[in-house]
Amino acid sequence: MKTRDRILAASLELFNTRGERHVTTNHIANHLGMSPGNLYYHFRNKPMIVAELFQRFEQRLDAFFTLPEAPLTLDHKADLLEQLLQIIWQFRFLQQDLDQLLEADPDFAQRYHAFAQRSLRHARGLYQAFIDAGILLMDARQLEALTLNAWIIINSWARLPGAQPRGQQLTEQFLRRGIYQLLMLEDGYIAPAHRPAIGALHARLQVPLGELLPGLD
Template identity: 30%
Template sequence: MKTKDKILFKALELFNEIGYTTITTRHIAADLNISPGNLHYHFRHSEDIIKILFAELVLKMDDLLNGMKKKELKTLEDLYRFTFSTCEIFYSYRFIFVNFVDILKKIPEIRSQYEEIHASRKEEFQLIFSGFQKNNILKKNVPDFILDGLIQQIFIIADNWLTHNRLILKLDKEAAVHHYTLLQMNLFYPFLNKEQQTLYEHHYITRK
């Protein structure tokens, strides 16, 4: 692994476990047993590291969304796996969400990216939900304003569940990903066709 990659890997680990506001580039260098000068050759400031970690997060979500959009025959299990995988990715970059407001204020480039991503993600989710309606997973007679509201609810939970877990539930990774996946999946329940509601109850709720 190249030094730059080692720095990113270690920074992500320390930001997640100890805290973004506590860890400096000197801490990262010391933990890697390299000189601060060596680290600063690759990254002048911790903000530069965070920009790349945020870009990694976005890229992983892009890949996940693109995979879902390409699926012709979408199933309830696809929806569950998509939601589960999203939670796993977000957990891997949890320091970003726990410190979201502070990071957006401190790094204007990320704030601009986030605003653009938020708009494009809404269109992508609308397209994905349309596919689930065509495959008779979601009801076809759901008003647009209700679907728009559902997407906003998903975004709000997705951006904030890690903070809720850290403050309230304090679940470890496996339990947290499972719990918040179901919490988000429950938002879809009223919009599932009757057959899919029964499948959801038996396959996911009774086994939780």
């Protein structure tokens, strides 16, 4: 693996496990057993590392939103939800530390704004494809609301107030429940013929709330 890629992989690991704000370039260099000067040869500062990781996240999501030429099926829906979970889990620091990243770096904030607009357009197109396939039944007004509500969940679930004890790392199960919440937004719009299969998908993704938030079971 090239040194630049090693730095990015180590940074992603540390950002995900410790939180981006708690990791310095010295931490990254020490983790890799290299001198800070060697790291600075590839990245002048931490925002440059964050920017490149965000670019990779964008590329993964852009590929995720690329629709097949054939009509979408329920198998596509199941695969897409699992893919989305994997992408968010791999780059989970972007969800956990988003508010701080937006406030600390104006360039990142500008890029994220453009990314958000593009993602909303892509998400609307994805939902429209499921409408065209006869899996979802909704009008344009409902489609617009569903798209926006889905984006709100995707962007805020990892930072749900009070959901994660202070200092506790985000878990994949917690993110899986977020994907389940995303799926449940569609519940009132599923075509009757597809409800049994969607019910099986619900069971596959649901994580009991009591496992995540003790006292609510």
